[in-house]
Amino acid sequence: MSLMNAARKILLALAVPVLLVAGWWLATAGSASFFWPPLGQILTAFADTWFSARFVTDVLPSLGRLLAGYLGAVVLGVALGTAIGSSRTLRGLLEPVLEFFRAIPSPVLVPILMLFAGIGDGMKILVIVSGCVWPVLLNTVEGVRALDEVLGDTARSYRMRRHSRLIHLVLPGAGPQIAAGARQALSIGIILMVISEMFAASNGLGFTIIQFQRSFAIPQMWSGIILLGLVGIVLSMAFRAVEARLLRWYTGLRTAQREG
Amino acid sequence: MTADPTGAPARPRSATTAMLDVRGLQKIYEGRGRSVEAVRDLTFTVAAGELVCIVGPSGAGKTTLLRCIAGLLDTTAGEVVLEGERVTGPPPGMAVVFQEYGRSLFPWMTVRQNVELPLKEKKVPKDRRRRLVQDSLEAVGLADAQDAHPWQLSGGMQQRVAIARAVAYEPHLLLMDEPFAAVDAQTRADLEDLVRSLWQRLGVTVLFVTHDIDESVYLGQRVIVLSNSPTVVLEDVPIDLPAERDQLTTRSLPRFAELRSHVYELIQLAKSGHRPA
Numbered sequence: 450m451s452l453m454n455a456a457r458k459i460l461l462a463l464a465v466p467v468l469l470v471a472g473w474w475l476a477t478a479g480s481a482s483f484f485w486p487p488l489g490q491i492l493t494a495f496a497d498t499w500f501s502a503r504f505v506t507d508v509l510p511s512l513g514r515l516l517a518g519y520l521g522a523v524v525l526g527v528a529l530g531t532a533i534g535s536s537r538t539l540r541g542l543l544e545p546v547l548e549f550f551r552a553i554p555s556p557v558l559v560p561i562l563m564l565f566a567g568i569g570d571g572m573k574i575l576v577i578v579s580g581c582v583w584p585v586l587l588n589t590v591e592g593v594r595a596l597d598e599v600l601g602d603t604a605r606s607y608r609m610r611r612h613s614r615l616i617h618l619v620l621p622g623a624g625p626q627i628a629a630g631a632r633q634a635l636s637i638g639i640i641l642m643v644i645s646e647m648f649a650a651s652n653g654l655g656f657t658i659i660q661f662q663r664s665f666a667i668p669q670m671w672s673g674i675i676l677l678g679l680v681g682i683v684l685s686m687a688f689r690a691v692e693a694r695l696l697r698w699y700t701g702l703r704t705a706q707r708e709g
Numbered sequence: 710m711t712a713d714p715t716g717a718p719a720r721p722r723s724a725t726t727a728m729l730d731v732r733g734l735q736k737i738y739e740g741r742g743r744s745v746e747a748v749r750d751l752t753f754t755v756a757a758g759e760l761v762c763i764v765g766p767s768g769a770g771k772t773t774l775l776r777c778i779a780g781l782l783d784t785t786a787g788e789v790v791l792e793g794e795r796v797t798g799p800p801p802g803m804a805v806v807f808q809e810y811g812r813s814l815f816p817w818m819t820v821r822q823n824v825e826l827p828l829k830e831k832k833v834p835k836d837r838r839r840r841l842v843q844d845s846l847e848a849v850g851l852a853d854a855q856d857a858h859p860w861q862l863s864g865g866m867q868q869r870v871a872i873a874r875a876v877a878y879e880p881h882l883l884l885m886d887e888p889f890a891a892v893d894a895q896t897r898a899d900l901e902d903l904v905r906s907l908w909q910r911l912g913v914t915v916l917f918v919t920h921d922i923d924e925s926v927y928l929g930q931r932v933i934v935l936s937n938s939p940t941v942v943l944e945d946v947p948i949d950l951p952a953e954r955d956q957l958t959t960r961s962l963p964r965f966a967e968l969r970s971h972v973y974e975l976i977q978l979a980k981s982g983h984r985p986a
Binding site: 600606607613618621624698699701706 | 776781799801809816817818826827829830831861878
């Protein structure tokens with residue numbers, strides 16, 4: 450029964466993608482347009498382009514920068530968010546400023562960051578951090594602020610020390626909110642990874658796609674875009690797996706509350 | 710603790726030693742442009758090993774009083790002295806069982822981890838910690854639920870976990886803030902008996918806050934009746950019922966009915982705004 454269910458789920462999940470690909474295939478099958486090459490041609494280009502040295506020279510560096518920037522942003526966001534969320538004074542001081550910085554679209558920071566961080570990996574990682582940190586930070590602040598009072602009183606009455614309150618109460622309690630922020634940050638991170646490579650770069654996915662476009666290697670360009678989509682899917686699946694593991698208690702609690 | 714599972718020497722238990730001394734306690738909440746006097750002047754003593762109930766009409770500042778004793782709230786005037794030490798923050802020899810069991814257990818921890826965490830904080834050695842967790846969960850009848858998460862348990866069972874956690878902590882004073890207000894009547898009777906038996910076995914001092922008159926008379930050796938807010942002590946009623954109590958016989962004793970009526974009258978007086986001269 451559960452096997453049937455699983456099979457059904459997979460079928461449902463795959464139905465629309467399969468239809469879209471089939472539609473694309475049929476619509477472009479006999480295409481003579483230079484800009485809309487047949488899907489078959491794009492897929493051939495995909496294999497030739499990415500199952501090659503390019504994977505090491507372009508895909509891996511991109512992913513490395515994404516990972517470094519994203520994890521940096523999560524750590525920074527959670528650390529700052531916990532501090533700000535725990536202190537009413539800090540919140541009062543910083544909240545207006547945070548709203549301002551959050552409202553600035555990170556891509557406009559690229560030219561500025563280039564001025565003092567150069568055009569190397571450091572700049573690109575900084576761009577990713579500068580965009581990803583906000584949803585994590587703001588959600589952490591909210592999560593920490595909304596911690597249950599009774600739980601806080603319990604921790605105090607058992608004289609839990611600061612750092613163990615942080616580990617056992619604040620971080621797990623804010624966990625669901627932190628995860629929500631981290632999920633938003635992931636898609637922002639992928640966008641910024643590509644954008645940061647379009648300005649000044651010598652490798653990376655964004656750089657390669659722009660190169661293909663400028664040299665009229667249209668099927669290759671399309672294959673790069675498909676690859677970006679696939680990267681997005683894989684990363685979001687990985688994120689969900691980690692989240693499901695870390696927040697298993699939360700899912701259980703929610704289910705129990707719904708049924709109760 | 711007297712019934713120390715490891716056989717450590719029992720704490721001397723004498724009715725003349727004050728475990729808890731509340732003197733002239735006053736609490737005024739300062740709001741924007743107006744202040745509310747919740748508690749005016751409370752003075753009472755709880756001897757070591759006593760089980761005292763505090764009962765009052767709703768809004769009598771029972772929770773305020775309890776939070777002041779627990780060191781979770783600053784007092785405006787007066788003082789709370791626990792075992793000779795003035796309370797300025799949560800004291801080491803005290804454990805609190807809150808009314809909102811669902812919100813006082815850590816949902817990301819298992820039952821065992823919940824009970825064990827305060828012991829880790831107290832730096833109890835591992836072997837002894839295991840023993841205390843095991844014993845206290847057995848005492849509340851939840852030895853089999855150690856690996857469950859709190860939200861997998863019923864309300865009454867969750868409150869049992871909170872009680873086990875408090876008991877494992879080996880407090881000298883156990884504060885209970887309307888702990889059974891949110892459980893059904895049958896579970897409530899079981900939990901009342903659990904509190905009585907734990908108190909008798911462990912020799913811990915218990916201060917039990919409730920709004921339920923029957924519960925206060927059934928449980929306590931004394932019932933302190935509070936006035937309405939701003940709160941003072943209306944009367945300190947000694948409960949001269951036999952030490953062995955059970956839901957059926959104790960509650961049908963004529964003396965139980967008398968005491969219950971007396972406390973009931975006091976509460977009615979308190980509601981109508983009566984204050985001691």
